[in-house]
Amino acid sequence: MKKTIITFCILLLFTWMGKAQDYHTGLGIKAGMAPGISAKHFVTTNAALEGILTARWGGVNLTGLGEFHLPVFDTEGMYFYYGGGIHVGMWDSGKAKDEPASGNKLNLGIDAIVGLEYAFFDIPLSLGLDWKPGFNIISDSRLIIDEIAFSVRYLFR
Numbered sequence: 001m002k003k004t005i006i007t008f009c010i011l012l013l014f015t016w017m018g019k020a021q022d023y024h025t026g027l028g029i030k031a032g033m034a035p036g037i038s039a040k041h042f043v044t045t046n047a048a049l050e051g052i053l054t055a056r057w058g059g060v061n062l063t064g065l066g067e068f069h070l071p072v073f074d075t076e077g078m079y080f081y082y083g084g085g086i087h088v089g090m091w092d093s094g095k096a097k098d099e100p101a102s103g104n105k106l107n108l109g110i111d112a113i114v115g116l117e118y119a120f121f122d123i124p125l126s127l128g129l130d131w132k133p134g135f136n137i138i139s140d141s142r143l144i145i146d147e148i149a150f151s152v153r154y155l156f157r
Contacts, residue, residue, distance in 0.1 A: 022077070023119060026126055028153030030054065033146050034061065038153065046070065048081075050113075052132075059091025059104050063132070065113050077121060081130075082114045093140040109136040109144075117151075124155040 026040045036054030043049060052063040067083035087109050094102035115130025128151040134144045 022121070023124075023126070023155040023157045025156040026153035027156075028126075028151055030149040030151045032149030034149070036061075038151055040067075040153065050083075050085075057091035057093075057095040058101070059089060061087055061089030061091065061107075063087040063111055063134075065111060065132075067113060069117070072116070075118075077119045079117050079119075080115075081117060082112075084110065084112045087111050087134055091140075096140060096142075105139045107136050107140050108138040109134050111135075119155060124157065126153045126155055127151070128153070 024042055026038075028038055030036050030038050030052065034054035034056040036052055038050060038052045040048050040050040046069045048067045048069065050063075050065045050067055052061075052065070054061045054063070063085060064087075065083050065085035067081045069079040069081045072078055072080040087107075089107050090104045091107065092101050092104055093107075094100050111132055111134040113130055113132045115128055117126055117128035117130075119126040130149055130151070132147045132149065134147065136142050136144070
């Protein structure tokens with residue numbers, strides 16, 4: 001138990017060190033296999049919460065993620081981010097498996113995310129590219145690995 005607490009404290013310290021994105025909140029769109037809208041809000045200098053609402057397979061999905069942002073490529077405004085969270089949605093499992101429609105069902109699962117984001121300094125805009133694999137736990141148990149998305153967000157600084 002002591003090792004777990006010490007490890008958690010060290011990870012927390014690293015997440016608060018260093019400079020991260022220079023905005024507080026970003027609202028925008030995501031284009032990919034599951035298009036939708038996204039809202040990202042920073043709760044510390046490099047930790048953010050992101051909410052994503054997407055449409056796919058004849059239904060909708062809501063995802064909540066916690067993310068950590070780290071500067072990369074020695075380029076000001078460019079950040080690598082990673083994290084995880086949960087999703088809940090209703091979609092037609094038949095359409096998801098290329099089978100005959102079977103009606104919308106409630107689905108619940110876990111997600112991971114990894115991506116790159118660039119925030120412009122002279123305009124309130126960011127561009128991002130991410131991969132968000134997920135695993136349904138309730139209802140349509142399966143791994144979803146094809147959710148790669150390009151995002152454009154308006155930034156509130």
